[in-house]
Every structure is written in structure tokens, then in C-alpha cells.
Amino acid sequence: MPKHLESVEQRLFVQRFRLDRDTRDLPACAIPNGGRRGAREAGILKAEGVTAGAPDWILMVPRGPFCGLALEFKAPIGPVRVSPAQTAFLERLARHGWSVHLVRNAHDAWQHVTDYLSLV
Numbered sequence: 128m129p130k131h132l133e134s135v136e137q138r139l140f141v142q143r144f145r146l147d148r149d150t151r152d153l154p155a156c157a158i159p160n161g162g163r164r165g166a167r168e169a170g171i172l173k174a175e176g177v178t179a180g181a182p183d184w185i186l187m188v189p190r191g192p193f194c195g196l197a198l199e200f201k202a203p204i205g206p207v208r209v210s211p212a213q214t215a216f217l218e219r220l221a222r223h224g225w226s227v228h229l230v231r232n233a234h235d236a237w238q239h240v241t242d243y244l245s246l247v
Contacts, residue, residue: 133202137183140200141231150240155188180216182227184236191246193226198239204234 140210141157144150152240158181164172182197189195197220201207209217217227230236 129224132204133200136203136231136233136236137200140230141184141234143233144240149244155185156183156187160180178216180210180212180214180221182213182217186240186243188244190226190243192224193243193246194224195226196240196243197225197227198236199227199229200236201229201231207231 137157144155158180160177160179160183183200184198186196197217199209199213199217203208209229221227226239228239230239
């Protein structure tokens, strides 16, 4: 199986988000929690607030009953593996008024964004 399929899908989604005239100026960002780091760098990032389980991408725009949208990207093929830290963090976001979704491809991510932005 090719590596980094999750990353490819997230990059395709972000490219579309940044190019679309209705979304490109909205406050959104990726949360780069993954990756291998040395002990020193990991300690610095943890002290700065990096938290295990944080979602891959967030949109900081309130809509309907929600204060924001959080997307957790998973590889488009194979089993969906959600770590206990991810489950706990996403559940905490949902309890605090976030719309939270697991997505497996750029198309599904885009659909969640457009559905979310259409809420009143």
C-alpha cells in the first residue's frame, strides 16, 4: 500500500479550500501533531501545548449550534484506526460545541465543510 495517502487527501482538500472564493479567507488551519521528533523537540512542543489526539484540521467559524468544525483525516483505504487519545480529544471537542468528523478523502472533507457552512 502506498504511504502517506492520508496526507495526500488532506493536501488535496486544503488546496481546494484555499482556492475556493467562499472559503479561502475563513480562519482555518492544520494541527501538525504527527511525525517523528527527537526527545528535545518533542519536549519543547509539549511545553508549547501540542496535545495528543488533536484533530488534523479545524475551521474556526461558528455555524448553527456549533462553535467550529474539526476534521480528523484517515487513510482512504484500509481499516480506520482512531487512537484512544484521538477519540478522547474529539469527544471533548463535541461536548464543547464543535462539529467533529472523521474523513477518508478530500471529497468527504469538502462535503463536511460545505454542509457545515450552510448551517444557519
